[in-house]
Amino acid sequence: MRSASKVLRKLGLIVAVLAAIALLASVPVLSSYESRAVLTQRVQVDDAAASLFGDGHRPVGSPQELVIDDPKAFVDGKGENGARLVSENYLQEKGIYPLQLRTVQFVGSLTRIGLAVALVVGLLLVALTRPRPQVTTTHSR
Numbered sequence: 001m002r003s004a005s006k007v008l009r010k011l012g013l014i015v016a017v018l019a020a021i022a023l024l025a026s027v028p029v030l031s032s033y034e035s036r037a038v039l040t041q042r043v044q045v046d047d048a049a050a051s052l053f054g055d056g057h058r059p060v061g062s063p064q065e066l067v068i069d070d071p072k073a074f075v076d077g078k079g080e081n082g083a084r085l086v087s088e089n090y091l092q093e094k095g096i097y098p099l100q101l102r103t104v105q106f107v108g109s110l111t112r113i114g115l116a117v118a119l120v121v122g123l124l125l126v127a128l129t130r131p132r133p134q135v136t137t138t139h140s141r
Contacts (some may be wrong), residue, residue: 003131012125017117023112030108035066037101040086041079060088064099070094 043057057075062084068074073096075085091098 005131008101008125012129014122016119016126019115019122022116023119026112026115027107030104033067033099033104033108034101036067036069037104038068039063039081040074041100042068042088042091043075043079043085045075045087045089052074053057055130059086063122066098067104068096068098068102070096073098087120 038127041063042060044060045057049051057077059079063079066086070090073086073090073094075087077085079085086098090096114126
């Protein structure tokens with residue numbers, strides 16, 4: 001029984017340390033994504049309509065905060081609320097799937113909750129499996 005307690009204690013310590021490291025690492029990762037997010041409007045670019053009407057940008061969906069790292073995906077002009085225009089044609093052609101900031105934040109918060117639970121469980125394992133002092137009894141007659 002003693003060796004099982006030692007194994008559980010070490011396992012709890014490993015889980016707690018790894019969860020703490022991952023929790024700390026999640027902060028700069030999430031802030032990096034948040035700093036790269038831009039309010040964008042995806043548009044379908046139609047060169048024929050542009051030559052006829054002067055504006056060949058047909059909006060696709062509503063403006064959203066997206067993380068798009070390829071500067072060539074952006075086209076000239078601004079959408080409603082000052083959103084930068086992103087060519088849906090270019091994204092499809094290059095196979096780029098932009099990240100929605102709300103999705104990144106949601107997954108980040110779920111990850112942090114899971115890591116916090118792992119940290120607590122690891123610390124509980126360490127606390128509950130700590131060696132207890134041996135009580136010695138003397139028999140008197």
